[in-house]
Amino acid sequence: MDFNLSKTENLFLQMIREFAEKEVKPLAAEIDEQERFPIETVEKMGKIGLMGIPIPTQYGGAGGTNMMYGMAVEELSRVCGTTGVVLSAHTSLCAAPILENGTEEQKMKYLPKLASGEWIGAFGLTEPNAGTDAAGQQTTAVLDGEEWVLNGSKIFITNGGYAHVYIIIAMTDKSLGTKGISAFIVEKGTPGFSIGKKEMKMGIRGSATTELIFENCRIPKDNLLGKIGGGFGIAMKTLDGGRIGIAAQALGIAQGAMDETVKYTRERKQFGRSISQFQNTQFQMADLETKVQAARLLVRSAHYKKDNGIPYSVDAAMAKLFCAETAMEVTTKAVQFHGGYGYTREYPVERMMRDAKITEIYEGTSEVQRMVIAGKLFKK
Amino acid sequence: MKIVVCIKQVPDTTEVKINPQTGTLIREGVPSIMNPDDKGGLELALQLKDKYNAHVTVITMGLPQAEDILREALAMGVDRAILLTDRKLGGADTLATSNALAGALRNIEHDLIITGRQAIDGDTAQVGPQIAEHLDLPQVSYLESMEYDGNKTFTIRKQTEEGYQILEVDAPCLVTVLAPAFKARYMNVNGIVNAYNREVEVWGADKIDVADEKIGKAGSPTSVAKAFPKSLKPAGEQYEVDAEQAVGIIVSKLKEKFII
Amino acid sequence: MDTTQYKDVYVFCEQREGAVQSVAVELLGKARELADTLNEKVVAILLGKNITDKAQSLIAAGADKVLVVDNDLLKDYTTEPYTQAITQIINEQKPSILMIGATTIGRDLGPRLSARVCTGLTADCTKLEIGENRELLMTRPAFGGNLMATIVCKDHRPQMSTVRPGVMKKMTADNSRQGEIVEYPINFNQEKIARVRLVKTVKEDKGLVDISEAKILVSGGRGMGTKEGFEKLEELAGVLNAQVSSSRACVDAGVIDHSRQVGQTGKTVRPDLYIACGISGAIQHLAGMEESEFIVAINKDKFAPIFNVADVGIVGDANKIIPMLTERLKGMME
Numbered sequence: 003m004d005f006n007l008s009k010t011e012n013l014f015l016q017m018i019r020e021f022a023e024k025e026v027k028p029l030a031a032e033i034d035e036q037e038r039f040p041i042e043t044v045e046k047m048g049k050i051g052l053m054g055i056p057i058p059t060q061y062g063g064a065g066g067t068n069m070m071y072g073m074a075v076e077e078l079s080r081v082c083g084t085t086g087v088v089l090s091a092h093t094s095l096c097a098a099p100i101l102e103n104g105t106e107e108q109k110m111k112y113l114p115k116l117a118s119g120e121w122i123g124a125f126g127l128t129e130p131n132a133g134t135d136a137a138g139q140q141t142t143a144v145l146d147g148e149e150w151v152l153n154g155s156k157i158f159i160t161n162g163g164y165a166h167v168y169i170i171i172a173m174t175d176k177s178l179g180t181k182g183i184s185a186f187i188v189e190k191g192t193p194g195f196s197i198g199k200k201e202m203k204m205g206i207r208g209s210a211t212t213e214l215i216f217e218n219c220r221i222p223k224d225n226l227l228g229k230i231g232g233g234f235g236i237a238m239k240t241l242d243g244g245r246i247g248i249a250a251q252a253l254g255i256a257q258g259a260m261d262e263t264v265k266y267t268r269e270r271k272q273f274g275r276s277i278s279q280f281q282n283t284q285f286q287m288a289d290l291e292t293k294v295q296a297a298r299l300l301v302r303s304a305h306y307k308k309d310n311g312i313p314y315s316v317d318a319a320m321a322k323l324f325c326a327e328t329a330m331e332v333t334t335k336a337v338q339f340h341g342g343y344g345y346t347r348e349y350p351v352e353r354m355m356r357d358a359k360i361t362e363i364y365e366g367t368s369e370v371q372r373m374v375i376a377g378k379l380f381k382k
Numbered sequence: 383m384k385i386v387v388c389i390k391q392v393p394d395t396t397e398v399k400i401n402p403q404t405g406t407l408i409r410e411g412v413p414s415i416m417n418p419d420d421k422g423g424l425e426l427a428l429q430l431k432d433k434y435n436a437h438v439t440v441i442t443m444g445l446p447q448a449e450d451i452l453r454e455a456l457a458m459g460v461d462r463a464i465l466l467t468d469r470k471l472g473g474a475d476t477l478a479t480s481n482a483l484a485g486a487l488r489n490i491e492h493d494l495i496i497t498g499r500q501a502i503d504g505d506t507a508q509v510g511p512q513i514a515e516h517l518d519l520p521q522v523s524y525l526e527s528m529e530y531d532g533n534k535t536f537t538i539r540k541q542t543e544e545g546y547q548i549l550e551v552d553a554p555c556l557v558t559v560l561a562p563a564f565k566a567r568y569m570n571v572n573g574i575v576n577a578y579n580r581e582v583e584v585w586g587a588d589k590i591d592v593a594d595e596k597i598g599k600a601g602s603p604t605s606v607a608k609a610f611p612k613s614l615k616p617a618g619e620q621y622e623v624d625a626e627q628a629v630g631i632i633v634s635k636l637k638e639k640f641i642i
Numbered sequence: 643m644d645t646t647q648y649k650d651v652y653v654f655c656e657q658r659e660g661a662v663q664s665v666a667v668e669l670l671g672k673a674r675e676l677a678d679t680l681n682e683k684v685v686a687i688l689l690g691k692n693i694t695d696k697a698q699s700l701i702a703a704g705a706d707k708v709l710v711v712d713n714d715l716l717k718d719y720t721t722e723p724y725t726q727a728i729t730q731i732i733n734e735q736k737p738s739i740l741m742i743g744a745t746t747i748g749r750d751l752g753p754r755l756s757a758r759v760c761t762g763l764t765a766d767c768t769k770l771e772i773g774e775n776r777e778l779l780m781t782r783p784a785f786g787g788n789l790m791a792t793i794v795c796k797d798h799r800p801q802m803s804t805v806r807p808g809v810m811k812k813m814t815a816d817n818s819r820q821g822e823i824v825e826y827p828i829n830f831n832q833e834k835i836a837r838v839r840l841v842k843t844v845k846e847d848k849g850l851v852d853i854s855e856a857k858i859l860v861s862g863g864r865g866m867g868t869k870e871g872f873e874k875l876e877e878l879a880g881v882l883n884a885q886v887s888s889s890r891a892c893v894d895a896g897v898i899d900h901s902r903q904v905g906q907t908g909k910t911v912r913p914d915l916y917i918a919c920g921i922s923g924a925i926q927h928l929a930g931m932e933e934s935e936f937i938v939a940i941n942k943d944k945f946a947p948i949f950n951v952a953d954v955g956i957v958g959d960a961n962k963i964i965p966m967l968t969e970r971l972k973g974m975m976e
């Protein structure tokens with residue numbers, strides 16, 4: 003593995019940094035304050051190919067790598083955690099499972115519009131009684147002639163309401179346990195499918211997090227994604243990919259907090275010198291910088307494996323666990339370094355600390371990541 | 383329509399710092415970027431490409447690493463990229479630079495040549511009009527917007543201090559563009575993926591037909607006699623006085639500085 | 643090239659709608675000084691239509707001689723006829739120095755001309771002086787103003803430079819000065835001129851103010867943060883011919899439009915004078931204005947970071963000081 007970025011990746015980094023700085027950063031505080039979905043940013047991202055980075059060009063994508071996609075999520079999250087997760091959920095949780103499991107017809111129908119940003123994607127797995135224990139699905143799908151009939155509800159769905167395409171995990175045969183779970187593609191506007199309550203959240207407040215309700219929602223038979231009974235596998239594999247996305251989001255938030263803190267501690271003077279000159283600041287910041295760089299290497303190594311067809315699910319779990327906890331530590335200390343100002347909305351570290359917390363929870367809590375890692379460790 | 387855009391790689395002068403101890407320029411770690419006005423010009427060209435299916439070539443003269451901005455231009459959507467680089471071209475002032483570029487442009491088909499108004503490292507705004515003169519093309523500088531009749535005439539809005547002018551110009555011609563008038567598009571992700579698989583033509587001085595005494599240091603009428611840092615600011619003074627006295631202090635300081 | 647054949651200091655005197663631009667008068671003042679050092683003459687070039695009556699004012703401003711070209715083609719500026727006229731004058735008169743105002747016109751004309759007569763041109767000079775060998779030393783900022791460079795044009799003539807309006811000081815007009823006014827005939831090449839047609843010239847109120855272009859900014863922060871507070875700043879700005887800008891706090895509070903915000907999420911400004919009123923000086927704000935030429939800060943908190951970058955720091959209430967300052971300046975202007 004080459005630890006240097008390629009020329010192409012460097013060019014990409016130049017673009018995404020400029021995009022983040024000019025288009026995303028100016029909106030970050032506003033969309034947080036107003037709990038507003040940054041729809042205009044999604045349009046801009048779609049126009050330049052950011053909504054379909056790892057989608058092959060034959061499906062209208064940019065033909066890039068997962069490595070580039072991870073860099074995009076990191077750089078967007080560096081200035082705005084919300085925008086990072088909008089892209090992550092769209093790409094990892096919707097476009098990727100269609101690309102990996104869809105029929106040619108499904109890919110041709112959905113991927114070009116997802117890649118162009120005309121459609122936004124979402125993923126529905128979590129239910130009131132099936133969170134970390136994903137196998138406890140209560141949403142059902144029953145085949146009735148040429149249609150599947152869905153009943154039940156999903157909660158905490160990122161991009162809910164704004165997405166046009168939803169990957170929905172539902173029980174097709176309860177007697178088979180996880181082998182009775184299947185995945186479906188449900189389009190916005192399908193009769194019987196409605197958006198429920200929107201959550202009021204601590205962080206990533208610009209991202210829409212909603213309930214999805216299915217009441218005798220009928221979708222074509224062909225909207226089954228993968229095989230009947232293959233849904234649990236699809237969900238787990240999708241989450242493996244998604245976790246690297248969330249790891250990249252957490253990494254970006256951590257890096258953003260580092261940027262702010264370096265700047266602030268350089269300028270802020272106490273007792274006649276800038277606080278960056280105090281050894282306490284220097285030592286703590288050195289530790290945090292080291293962790294952020296370690297986190298970045300975990301993210302990149304996981305994406306490297308994914309891009310090269312090497313199994314990566316444990317790598318994804320490690321990346322997410324470490325990045326999320328690093329983000330929480332860095333942002334908490336960033337607020338501390340900012341003192342009273344850090345606790346106000348005048349400075350972005352307050353928002354970053356709130357945004358960081360969710361990365362330890364969604365797409366598998368830190369505890370779940372530890373289970374995955376330990377499972378591998380103690381496997382015979 | 384064939385368009386050629388001249389672009390330049392420049393140090394990002396907003397990142398240039400002065401060493402406070404020695405007073406010298408710190409150029410290490412200063413990123414190189416595509417000159418902003420040139421990027422505006424590139425955007426104009428790409429808009430004309432979108433609208434009239436124009437063919438867009440970019441050319442830059444500089445060191446081999448100027449290839450970076452050509453890759454960027456490719457990722458933004460240009461059709462052809464040329465790097466004009468040769469030791470013989472080094473040390474050029476604006477006149478010698480314009481001679482070299484004009485020499486290259488003679489060998490590239492063009493109905494319209496676009497340059498940025500000025501480069502942020504020199505701020506001279508000279509190379510565009512000088513190229514136009516060498517090629518005997520009409521010029522319009524400070525372009526804000528442009529219409530094309532699809533045949534031979536451009537209608538151009540030019541910025542002036544008081545407002546603007548509308549000018550009609552026959553093709554072929556040269557225009558210089560203001561960055562704020564054209565918000566440059568971002569590189570497209572697919573364009574980035576392909577940028578390094580595409581060709582950048584590398585031209586040496588032998589590819590242009592201009593006499594050696596007109597290019598490089600030899601072809602430069604002007605030279606830098608000396609360079610020195612701008613004098614540094616002394617530390618300010620703070621006054622804790624009543625309002626009346628404060629007004630007096632401010633007024634006298636402003637007078638001292640000829641501001642009022 | 644035999645540079646000794648070239649003499650005298652020429653100034654292109656720009657006119658618009660028949661009015662000589664003040665930059666021309668500024669340049670004549672500087673030209674006078676240079677010519678006196680060289681013991682040569684100052685020659686003004688005046689191009690336009692029905693402008694001969696303006697020639698005398700150029701003599702009062704420092705010229706010894708005025709070359710007037712009065713022609714329909716020169717009524718409004720376009721590149722080609724102006725370039726043709728001055729090229730012919732240069733070729734026939736052989737000036738040693740030619741100065742041009744760095745307006746949109748001068749910055750269009752200068753390089754075209756320099757390429758046609760094949761000489762060097764130094765843009766936006768802030769200092770012009772005569773060197774040991776009677777050469778013109780042209781000093782200008784480089785690298786975005788981070789560095790100054792002195793440029794010479796050793797073996798080519800004329801030595802051409804442009805100078806921005808407001809940089810050189812005018813001479814006091816001396817109406818008793820005597821000089822020569824010459825109508826100068828030019829042979830125009832019409833065919834080349836016809837390639838560009840001026841359709842119309844429009845003057846407009848540019849509406850949205852670009853604070854980054856302002857020479858003087860009166861800026862308000864949290865300490866001024868009400869509509870009433872900003873009215874006080876507007877009044878001061880009116881007297882100083884300045885623009886009003888702001889820190890982020892007041893933009894967020896809806897007191898002033900985002901286009902006037904200075905700082906990291908707003909604009910970077912570098913005016914000649916920045917008056918910070920009730921601005922504490924958050925890092926984000928300082929990043930956008932610390933390069934200003936002269937900074938006056940007024941703030942109640944004597945430890946406010948704005949004072950670290952201020953040339954003059956006043957510990958006090960801007961709400962009280964600003965109206966008094968406005969009144970004082972008003973009085974002085976009258």
